[in-house]
Amino acid sequence: MLATHARASVFLRPSRSLCKTLGLIGLVLLGLGSGCDPGDSSPQLACPKGMRTVWHDPLSGIGECEVITPLSEGRSPRSGLEQAFPAMVRPPGALSTPARIELGRLLYFDPVLSGDNTVSCAHCHHPASGFTDNRAVATGIRGQKGGRSAPTVWNAAWNSEQFWDGRAKTLEDQAKGPIQNPIEMDQDPVKLIAELKAIPEYSRRFDEAFRGSGGSAVTLDNLASAIAAFERSIASVNSPFDRYAAGDRTAMSESATRGLNLFRSVSTRCFECHELPTFAMKEYKVLGVPSLGDPTKLDEDRGRATVMPGASYERAFRVPTLRNVAKTAPYMHNGSLKTLDEVLDFYAKGGGLGRGYKLDNVDDKIRKFDLTAEEKADLVAFxxxxxxxxxLPEVPKLVPSGLPVAQGPLQ
Ligand code: HEC
Ligand code: HEC
Known part of the structure; x- marks a missing residue:
């Protein structure tokens, strides 16, 4: 909140009286309504659902939307389980304006982003498939398979760093990766920018969202900013657990409530890595995940060590969010565990060490524990x-390129 307000001040927030005057002039001379927000709570921008206006400058027409989280309106927590979401991770200058969010939504679903116009972001992160592809490893352009599983985009805006190994700092940096990756979208950015400029609707939308003219705002950086603005609207913050944490004891079943207690227990230690309120963590941890296809073997992916040299980072991966995890099977960075049941068995047996893999840097919180069938069901219910x-954002029926949009869950 503080950070967004600090940014807003460069646009000179209008005073209440200036607002009134502008409103009158607008009404009388231009036939416009008073779209002025001096900082009070009245929503003025056409923010997507679940978002509200943070600030709005009627002179420039610029303003920003942000996701409403349970405590962001200033209410105090109703239980120890309710914790305020931190600010989303944003590079300086990132703005979640309605025009950028909408442009980002169109780009996200548009296969024009790929080299042969067949693959969009949604082909691997589809909203109807938990913003992932429900495949073990992603399948990109010309059917090529990658080595890692597509993580969900739900709440990715709160990730400390992006990718399983954290090699991108921000969503903006991240978005440029798959476009140019030869096995994902295999696109030449120079060609892509020329293609987008030639589509009048994109030219106009980029200029509107980034103050250009004649298509001058169609750039790779602006494309990444728009997609990132869209991704910062993809939030999951009102689950039955959140309602339970806010005092509604009927929001979760008895089984899920027992599961919550197990999740927080000293035997499972789940809570020590998957922390409130994101159920993720900034750190990279070693569990010793099996290889995909051969459960007798340890997975060879070096994870964080490819970004940050050091023995402790060998096979370490970022602790992912568990929000919407029931929608994002299969699990782990390589999709090697098919169900939540399999994940729980993996943890209960003591992770990779429990499977007998040779590893000397498994996190000390990964230890064998007993889990009855009922307790397992309770944890899954939680x-x-x-x-x-x-x-869930709406999947556009049409995108400006006119190319077909993947509508349903991915097969
Ligand atoms: C071919 C499938 C594929 C396509 C197309 C694709 N992604 Fe991904 N995405 C992945 C995979 C796989 C990863 C994880 C890679 C890794 O960690 O090394 C990933 C990671 C991400 C992450 C990081 C999430 C996290 O939790 O770390 C975000 C955000 C994301 N993709 C957004 C996008 C956007 C935006 C586009 C379009 C510009 C896109 N992806 C296109 C497969 C894909
Ligand atoms: C030491 C920290 C740590 C602890 C403790 C821990 N996790 Fe994890 N969890 C991780 C990491 C790191 C990953 C990703 C590992 C990978 O992909 O190689 C992960 C992945 C997962 C996933 C898969 C998510 C996905 O999107 O693929 C689930 C589900 C999960 N954990 C649930 C649990 C539960 C339930 C517990 C308690 C029994 C638990 N975790 C305890 C660190 C931890």
Whole structure:
């Protein structure tokens, strides 16, 4: 909040009286309504659902939307389980304006981003498939398979760093990766920019969102900013667990409530890595995940060590969010565990060491524990209670390129 307000001040926030005057002039001379927000709570921008206006400068027409989280309106927590979401990770100058969010939504679903116009971001992160592809490893352009599983985009805006190994700092940096990656979208950015400029609707939308003219705002940086603005609207913050944490004891089943207690227990230690309120963590941890296809072997992916040299980072991966995890099977960076049941068995047996893999740097919180069938069902019920897809964005029927849009869940 503080950070967004600090940014807003460069645009000179209008005073209440200036607002009134502008409103009158607008009404009388231009036939416009008073779209002025001096900082009070009245929503003025056409923000997507679940978002509200943070500030709005009627002179420039610029303003910003942000996701409403349970405590962002200033209410105090109703239980120890309710914790305020931190600010989303944003590079300086990032603005979530309605025009950028909408442009980002169109780009996200548009296969024009790929070299042969067949693959969009949604082909690997589709909203109807938990913003992933429900495949073990992603399949990109010309059917090529990558080595890692597509993570969900739900709440990616709160990730400390992007990718399983954290090699991108921001969503803006991240978005440029798959476009140019030869096995994902295999696109030449110079060609892409020329293609987008030649599509009048994109030219106009980029100019509107980034103050250009004649298509001058169509650039790779602006494309990444628009997609990132869209991704910052993809939030899951109102699950049954959140309602339970806010005092509604009927929001979760008895089984899920028992599961929550197990999740927080000293035997499972789940809570020590998957922390409130994101159920993720800034750190990279070693579990010793099996290889995909051969459960007798340790996965060879070096993870964080490819970004940050050091023995402790060998096979370490970022602790992912568990929000909407019931929608994003299969699991782990390589999709090697098919179900939540399999994930729980993996943890209960003591991770990779419990499977007998040779490893000397597994996190000390990964230890064998006993889990009855009922307790396992309770933990799964709790993980399912972290589901909230109420802010699913609409899949566009049409995108400016006219290319076909993947509408449904991915096969
Ligand atoms: C071919 C499938 C594929 C396509 C197309 C694709 N992605 Fe991904 N995406 C992945 C995979 C796989 C990863 C994880 C890679 C890794 O960690 O090394 C990933 C990671 C991400 C992440 C990081 C999430 C996290 O939790 O770290 C975001 C955000 C993301 N993609 C957004 C996008 C956007 C935006 C586009 C379009 C510009 C896109 N992806 C296109 C497969 C794809
Ligand atoms: C030491 C920290 C740590 C602890 C403790 C821990 N996790 Fe994890 N969890 C991780 C990391 C790191 C990953 C990703 C590992 C990978 O992909 O190689 C992960 C992945 C997962 C996933 C898969 C998510 C996805 O999107 O693929 C689930 C589900 C999960 N954990 C649930 C749990 C549960 C339930 C517990 C308690 C039994 C638990 N975790 C305890 C660090 C931890």
């Amino acid at each position: 993980l399912e209670a972290l589901t909230d897809e109420s802010l």
